[in-house]
Amino acid sequence: MERFFLITGHVGRLELLVPQGARLVQLRIKDQPEAEVRRQIARARDFCAVHGAQLVVNDYWQAALELNCNFVHLGQEDMDTADFAALRRRGVRFGLSTHDEAELERALSFGPAYVALGPVYPTLLKKMKWGPQGLEQVARWKRMAGDTPLVAIGGLTPERLPGVFAAGADSAAVVTDIQLAEDPEARTREWVEACRT
Numbered sequence: 001m002e003r004f005f006l007i008t009g010h011v012g013r014l015e016l017l018v019p020q021g022a023r024l025v026q027l028r029i030k031d032q033p034e035a036e037v038r039r040q041i042a043r044a045r046d047f048c049a050v051h052g053a054q055l056v057v058n059d060y061w062q063a064a065l066e067l068n069c070n071f072v073h074l075g076q077e078d079m080d081t082a083d084f085a086a087l088r089r090r091g092v093r094f095g096l097s098t099h100d101e102a103e104l105e106r107a108l109s110f111g112p113a114y115v116a117l118g119p120v121y122p123t124l125l126k127k128m129k130w131g132p133q134g135l136e137q138v139a140r141w142k143r144m145a146g147d148t149p150l151v152a153i154g155g156l157t158p159e160r161l162p163g164v165f166a167a168g169a170d171s172a173a174v175v176t177d178i179q180l181a182e183d184p185e186a187r188t189r190e191w192v193e194a195c196r197t
């Protein structure tokens with residue numbers, strides 16, 4: 001699995017940062033009208049196809065199906081309503097969020113392309129009911145997930161990556177560190193480099 005997992009909140013940002021070297025990118029749109037969501041997903045799909053990047057559509061699995069996208073990310077609530085049979089029929093891979101053992105067990109039962117564990121470190125992005133999981137939890141998740149790739153998320157920075165990968169994460173996902181960077185393009189290149197080593 002790609003070690004660098006970029007997450008952006010707008011297709012414009014995705015178009016700016018993918019050319020810096022991101023090969024796996026999630027479009028995580030929040031609080032937008034459905035038509036705008038679909039417009040952005042279609043644009044991201046086409047852009048990623050041209051630039052050789054894998055697009056992962058967050059939340060909007062129905063739009064992803066309708067717009068012929070092939071990878072979605074689903075949270076625990078999304079799992080209640082997602083049509084996994086339809087996703088499988090159409091060859092759409094899915095990654096799933098997990099935060100505790102019960103969620104991990106449930107997520108693994110669906111046969112995901114990856115499971116995500118978070119927040120590994122404190123995150124500024126959103127209020128969460130889970131405290132920081134820490135690196136020992138990353139190592140436990142890796143053991144429990146078996147062959148399913150593990151994505152670490154939450155409060156990650158290039159400086160924290162050696163510890164995260166040493167603990168067993170296969171991939172590291174980021175929103176805030178790049179979103180708030182003074183120079184997001186340069187910071188993305190730093191991530192690409194840090195994930196290479």
Ligand SMILES: Cc1ncc(COP(=O)(O)OP(=O)(O)O)c(N)n1
Pocket residue numbers: 005007026028058059073074075076078095096097116117118126151153173
């Ligand atoms: C790679 C990755 N991991 C976790 C999440 C979080 O998904 P979710 O719990 O559905 O929360 P939102 O991102 O929808 O707020 C993710 N998006 N990507």
Ligand SMILES: Cc1nc(C(=O)O)sc1CCOP(=O)(O)O
Pocket residue numbers: 097098099116117118119120122123124125126153154155156173174175176177
């Ligand atoms: C969107 C999201 N989901 C998380 C989870 O644990 O499921 S942590 C998180 C925040 C993303 O990380 P940051 O902005 O700190 O890089």
Ligand SMILES: [Mg+2]
Pocket residue numbers: 058059073074075078
């Ligand atoms: Mg979600």
